[in-house]
Amino acid sequence: MPQLILLNKPYGVICQFSEHPTHPTLKSCVAQSGVYPAGRLDTDSEGLLLLTGDGALQHRIADPRWKLPKTYWVQVEGEPKVEQLEMLRLGVDLGDFVTQPAQVRRIDSPELWPRNPPVRFRKTVPDCWLEIIISEGKNRQVRRMTAKAGLPTLRLVRVAIGPWKLDGLQPGEARAIEVSLQDLPRAQSAGRGGKPRTNTPQAQSPAKAGKKPAFRFARGNKL
Template sequence: MARLILFNKPYGVLSQFTDAGSETARATLSDFVAVPGVYPAGRLDRDSEGLLLLTDDGRLQARIADPRFKLPKTYLVQVEGEPDEASLAALRGGVVLKDGMTRPAEIERIDPPELWPRDPPVRFRKSVPDCWLQVTIREGRNRQVRRMTAAVGLPTLRLVRWRVGEWTLEGVMPGAWREVGV
């Protein structure tokens, strides 16, 4: 039976088990998950937080990570600025990035979610408003959500992946993991 682990990757942790070639030690998955034979199904940037799926099953890993399967990925995104309807419509329709047009995204403005504090905290500026969006995409380009929000003038301050397909981060605290049946 395949193993599937839901890991809440903290800010600053690499989505890999080793950090070869770095002159300074950076936190990796091996600092949190001591389960032999599992590998990440997809990636999450070092400066992003949230759900990272780990499995020992190559087919499951491909189904989760391969854009051909269009598995939805939902993010809670704190952006700098107040989005207007034109910005939200642009994100919903797809935006042009250097590597081409993105697929349409589901975008919803949300109340600030009840999340754990981030270490280090997101910078706060009295004169610049921020807001939260729930963003669901069905592809996974490098730093895609950050690049999409920046393309419409809303730089990302904090990004938390909350859901991948049917799996959610519900009840898993930062640095913790839970194994689920597949």
């Protein structure tokens, strides 16, 4: 079966293996050769990144037609109003495209690793955390969505892609699993625009009601 690598990409690491003049690359976290990211994660974002050397699996994960849900914990500046959250849920006009409806809810501050460098706060402006689940992956989409809603992103952590979760991986740690393409969600009948719908279930929230979202920190392996 194809191998899939789950990596907790640290802040500031650029999603490429070739040398970069100003940023560390994925080579600083994953020494294994012949693997490539299935999708991307912004340099200033953290969290789950999937890598594989299997072309069919990489295409299956990265192809937007399959619409695997991606779950983000987002620290935003400001105190969200009902209409701002509703704007994010219904879709945001970003000028070049309108986002699809998203699942958005406010969560307690999650128990995460310290970010390096730390987030810069303004003492006079409150902040809070949102959980945002989308099935798209346009460039800097979540940051653009929250900014358009008047809630600039301070920190962004991706905690799940489809059925795969960080599950305790600390920044720079990775683990490898075997994946069967037959076990992944299959496309159903085509929807608007001829794109296939999927039977992917909506991602379950990593945070249980009334409890702080948290990871089980575990020692991982550098691959």
